Amino acid sequence: MATETRQAAQETPPAHVSFRGVQKTYDGENLIVRNLDLDIRRGEFITLLGPSGSGKTTCLMMLAGFETPTAGEIRLGDCVINRLPPHKRNIGMVFQNYALFPNMTVRENLRFPLSVRKFSAAEIDAKVKRALEMVQLGGFENRRPAQLSGGQQQRVALARALVFEPQLVLMDEPLGALDKQLREHMQLEIKHIHQTLGITFVFVTHDQGEALTMSDRIAVFNHGVIQQIDVPEVLYEKPANAFVASFIGENNALSGRIDSRTGDIVSVLLPDGNRIAVSAGDAGGPGSDTLVSIRPERVRLARERAPRDNLLRATVLEHIYLGDHVRLRMQVAGCDNFTMKTPISRLDRCPAAGEHVDLALAPEHLLALAA
Template sequence: MAMADAAAKRGTSAQNGSDILVTFNGVQKTYDGEILVVKDLNLEIKRGEFVTMLGPSGSGKTTSLMMLAGFEVPTHGEILLDGRSLRNVPPHQRDIGMVFQNYALFPHMTVAENVAFPLSVRGVSKSEQTTRVRKALDMVKLGAMENRRPGQMSGGQQQRVALARALVFEPQLVLMDEPLGALDKQLREHMQLEIKHIHESLGITIVYVTHDQGEALTMSDRIAVFNDGIIQQLDSPTGLYECPRNSFVAHFIGENNALPGIVESVSGELCSVRLASGETVQARAVNIGGVGSKTSLSFRPEKVHIEGIGPDHPNRLHGRVNETIYYGDHVRVRMTVAGSDSFTVKMRFRAGRAVPLPGEELFVAFTAEDCLALDPI
């Protein structure tokens, strides 16, 4: 399938809202009969989507993936694949490809034999196996390495073999559990794009598990942010970053400044918040209680300005510079603002542009639109 066709298919599915491939319906999981690792999972995944389950260790994301794969059994609730219940369906009968972090390749087999294994257990003829294996290896740019063994290959090449093996029998769904966790940063970023492009070209459905928020933002159509066995927010990468619904999501996705305060008034979508320093700012009322309740203000470091701020700016706070760190394309200025000594501002680096010095006192400012009033931390 061409890349444009795959994208069109996903767009159509998103619009009609009826082409659901995977459904988690009230799914719970406990290992000891007391503590729920997954508390109440309700999730629908459309055909052709790339959905990432993102969260810290112990949040329930991997357990959810393993239940979908068939390696774990739900304590309560039901999982459907293409409208069919997966209860009592063993893993090898689910038409699901799987890519693990440790690759799980057979060391005594060649690359071609590893990739052909899912076909051989399904009774595919030798001639058809040869054709499909060659096609799968060409897809991951390993056509010239079919006779090598895994021990003769780099980590990135082994991961490509594992990906080819998951795709070779043309499953309707591919699951990936931290597949890039063992790779170095540069190779990991390269493989992110490789997987994204394969997904786009084939139009397959991928459910991906990671604790790396940058990886999730780069690759996904939608991201389910897990914490404490519950999906905190299910949204597009842009939606999660720009409009987090609670303080956990705001802090887990990207860099974030947080200032505690008290809600003084609410007017439509905006509220006035008094900070610990006594200063008052305007913010978007996203997830707050009533007047007098505690809140945590959230805003991104790149949304804060430290230049050209007039005295009449509505969200103008006094600060002191603690340190500046050069990152090449930008400078991070760490400051003490409204009682927080970890307040961060991102400045684009330009030759000749003055950089604030430690100990310097200046003002920071941000718009009410870029400042979210959320649940207290």
């Protein structure tokens, strides 16, 4: 047993950043962050995800040193940093508005954090050159921010956060001002830079797709509490509760009541009288109200059914052609916004509005969650 314990400790590296019992309130009554316990591993890309007001940005600002916890403790390595000023934390920061100095050139913006830290002139020149190459902006040294596109300004802001080789990089919705195509491109650029450098990144966003694309792990916040923290695949396929299911990606939710339970499968009675077999999530026992969750891409027409699949009758309300796939909005078991998403290649023809179809829902893709 002692050997197994030592092996487990060796396999789990010590946390680079730790929040323990952290609370934050501005008025002494309403907690923006509630008893937060969170470990961030060295070298990982972790995203704090949640709606506006969920506490994710406040956590980032406390880690950066721009806010002070009301209670609890924040550690960076072995050091408690609750009262440590921002400039002594060796943390790089990228803001949503980039916060570049408009009267300085790109080179001068990058030189500034190095000059403050008393690097020699030769070291500064070498680090600036390396940082610009990293973000593919060699040759832009003498331009001012106003002479750059939004994507180029974002790259300069990232280079400035990385130029002094911090132990931690914090990013507060840095892609929010970019158009869709550039935003998606920069998501991959930042991910590749992280993989190359191996520095710990903490990223804040309310964009679920962005979090799924970039992160090693995602912490989903709501009302100042982490609802679930896990790798993107688990968050999407096995949400811990109804909030996570609805907030991460698209989701269908059918109201029902749990009838019985056998192992990890529950029988759910739907409003139309149908009973379906569903994987047990966080829902209670027999008699409990539940929301049955399933992703639109997991819904199939009955002709593709497997032996254990549930069958439900649906009425097509609307179909939307999207090139490579079709979205069908249907009425199913009292729900008027049940969505099916299927590739064009799997449809002989697209069902018309008003048409009745039978759907196949696999128990392993259905999840019973507390209502």
